[in-house]
Amino acid sequence: MATLETQILDDIIVKSRRKLMTLGATALAGLVVGGSTEKAYAASYSDSDILNFALNLEYLEANFYYISAFGCTINAPNAAAIAAGAPSAGIPITGSVGTAGTVTCSVTGPVPFTLPAVAAYARETAIEEGKHVLFLQSALTSLAVAQPAINLDIVPTTGAWAQLVTAANATTPSIVIPTGFSPYASDAAFLVGAYVFEDVGVTAYHGAASLLTVAGNLSAAGGILAVEAYHAGLIRTSINAMDTTGTLTGYTTSISNLRAALSNAAASGSGSTVGGINYDTNPDDFGLANFSVSLAGVTGFNSTRIVDADTSDTTSQNPLPLATAFSRDPNQVLNIVTGGGKVSSGTIKTTAATGVFFPAGLNAGTNGFK
Numbered sequence: 001m002a003t004l005e006t007q008i009l010d011d012i013i014v015k016s017r018r019k020l021m022t023l024g025a026t027a028l029a030g031l032v033v034g035g036s037t038e039k040a041y042a043a044s045y046s047d048s049d050i051l052n053f054a055l056n057l058e059y060l061e062a063n064f065y066y067i068s069a070f071g072c073t074i075n076a077p078n079a080a081a082i083a084a085g086a087p088s089a090g091i092p093i094t095g096s097v098g099t100a101g102t103v104t105c106s107v108t109g110p111v112p113f114t115l116p117a118v119a120a121y122a123r124e125t126a127i128e129e130g131k132h133v134l135f136l137q138s139a140l141t142s143l144a145v146a147q148p149a150i151n152l153d154i155v156p157t158t159g160a161w162a163q164l165v166t167a168a169n170a171t172t173p174s175i176v177i178p179t180g181f182s183p184y185a186s187d188a189a190f191l192v193g194a195y196v197f198e199d200v201g202v203t204a205y206h207g208a209a210s211l212l213t214v215a216g217n218l219s220a221a222g223g224i225l226a227v228e229a230y231h232a233g234l235i236r237t238s239i240n241a242m243d244t245t246g247t248l249t250g251y252t253t254s255i256s257n258l259r260a261a262l263s264n265a266a267a268s269g270s271g272s273t274v275g276g277i278n279y280d281t282n283p284d285d286f287g288l289a290n291f292s293v294s295l296a297g298v299t300g301f302n303s304t305r306i307v308d309a310d311t312s313d314t315t316s317q318n319p320l321p322l323a324t325a326f327s328r329d330p331n332q333v334l335n336i337v338t339g340g341g342k343v344s345s346g347t348i349k350t351t352a353a354t355g356v357f358f359p360a361g362l363n364a365g366t367n368g369f370k
Helices: 004-023 025-032 036-043 047-070 079-084 116-143 160-169 187-206 217-242 247-265 330-337
Strands: 291-294 304-307
Touching: 047 079, 047 116, 047 187, 047 330, 079 116, 116 187, 116 217, 160 247, 187 217, 187 247, 187 330, 217 247, 247 330
Parallel strands: none
Antiparallel strands: 291 304
16 A cells, blocks of 8 residues: 555646646656756657656666565566466567567576565555656657667676675775675565665666756656655665675675776766766766764664764765765766676777677667667
8 A cells, every 4th residue: 555655746746747747748858868068968869769868777676676575567467466466468568679588597486585574565566667658669669679688687696786795895895795686585585686776776866857948847857856865865764774794885885986987988978077086087976975873673674773984974964965966977887787798898888888788788769779
């Protein structure tokens, strides 16, 4: 059952969607591109290309949450998914562009949740991400791409999560993540997995503001960004509240270090500076910030959890990044979801970016995204 908070968030999303549908595809196109330095980049692609870029990523997120919450994929909902609100016929994965790919994942059941709040978040987010897929498909109509091949497996070496862990552990890890890590193993592991995706979404929507030219677009973008930020904040708060040793927060920092390295590798090189920070050379991607939380009497959470790596600072901070949210362009996003597949030896590739979550690359539109 939806909570009051999630009902409010859904209302924000619905109103934002209606606004975007009224304003047309141009409005949506602006939301997907990740920063002011990408105006020239965006000009090389049609609105449908940019929307299809978003659709590829929504296929990925929706399937991750469906597997986590229900133990099924978006095109083959089980009874649990349908009871939670998934379309009984499933979400289409075919399209006029590209061959529909399958989801590789050896996990057959949902996460064995023990915390009702986390289980509710997983269910509601799964349904919402599925709605994102349907919404983009509806906006693109006959131009919508099919779902590409997606890897969400945990098997050693070839599984996307195993590849991510290997890369994170090789990139200045805060804490070494166990090689057998599975986001489907527990409440906490699921939240760490969700952390991989949600923060990337926040950075993409923040960059939309400078691209919006049609009246009302900023309001619509702000509504969707608010929801993404709520999700990211909930994930961070929940992880910190249930972390008894600092291990989980260490995992998020290791993941953030990897995302920063991949973003830097595919940076545009424009040297754009905001507030004195050059985001090409110093992307503001942190793990959980130091903060304290008291949840006395709440089963499954620490009654007092205080994390403060800086011993000279005795003040409490919230579990959000230490600076304002930043933006990523499509090159940087592609390099994150393909584990470096966008960049080879410091040079942007001209061939399709493949790897990790997208083993065969994204399904492209008219001009395509490589």
